[in-house]
Amino acid sequence: MTPSAPLMIIGPVGSGKSTLLAALGLGPKEVKKTEALTYNQGLSIDTPGEMMALPRFYNALILNSARVSLVLMLMDGQKPLWLPAKICFAFKTSVVGVVTKIDLAEQAMIRRAELSLRNAGVEDIFRLSNLTGAGLDELKSHLSRRLTLDFDSAN
Ligand SMILES: Nc1nc2c(ncn2[C@@H]2O[C@H](COP(=O)(O)OP(=O)(O)OP(=O)(O)O)[C@@H](O)[C@H]2O)c(=O)[nH]1
Numbered sequence: 001m002t003p004s005a006p007l008m009i010i011g012p013v014g015s016g017k018s019t020l021l022a023a024l025g026l027g028p029k030e031v032k033k034t035e036a037l038t039y040n041q042g043l044s045i046d047t048p049g050e051m052m053a054l055p056r057f058y059n060a061l062i063l064n065s066a067r068v069s070l071v072l073m074l075m076d077g078q079k080p081l082w083l084p085a086k087i088c089f090a091f092k093t094s095v096v097g098v099v100t101k102i103d104l105a106e107q108a109m110i111r112r113a114e115l116s117l118r119n120a121g122v123e124d125i126f127r128l129s130n131l132t133g134a135g136l137d138e139l140k141s142h143l144s145r146r147l148t149l150d151f152d153s154a155n
């Protein structure tokens with residue numbers, strides 16, 4: 001299947017998926033609750049956090065991962081969610097991890113969020129704050145290397 005968007009973003013409810021897509025210029029600037037799997041034409045696939053919370057939806061996430069070049073898996077640094085071990089290996093493409101809300105989260109919780117991502121099989125993990133922008137440039141340059149995206153001209 002030809003990828004229909006550079007990336008899909010997944011992660012728990014309120015972890016900052018839609019906010020991060022907006023910051024990357026890969027989703028609408030106005031962020032509201034994501035109610036359903038959403039195709040941002042040619043840019044990204046956004047998913048509601050409920051699909052990560054309820055294992056019966058994992059299959060839909062895994063199938064849609066075939067439509068993108070990369071999956072971004074977010075974890076809220078304030079409220080890490082424990083995922084099934086090695087679940088990332090079920091995805092059709094590689095998964096990059098992002099711990100969000102580092103402006104609010106305690107260090108111990110950030111480390112727990114990273115541990116959860118590693119347990120899920122993620123190797124590359126970034127920490128960022130959508131609020132302050134800390135860590136955003138590091139993620140952008142990683143994504144520019146992995147995908148044919150030019151964030152400087154997109155934003
Ligand atoms: N302080 C802080 N707030 C954040 C950060 N990222 C997102 N938020 C806030 O968290 C709330 C939820 O953000 P969303 O981007 O809607 O989260 P989501 O993961 O798309 O949530 P669902 O669509 O419900 O799955 C919003 O009020 C954001 O402004 C962050 O890094 N730091």
Ligand SMILES: [Mg+2]
Pocket residue numbers: 017018019032033034046047048049
């Ligand atoms: Mg959302």
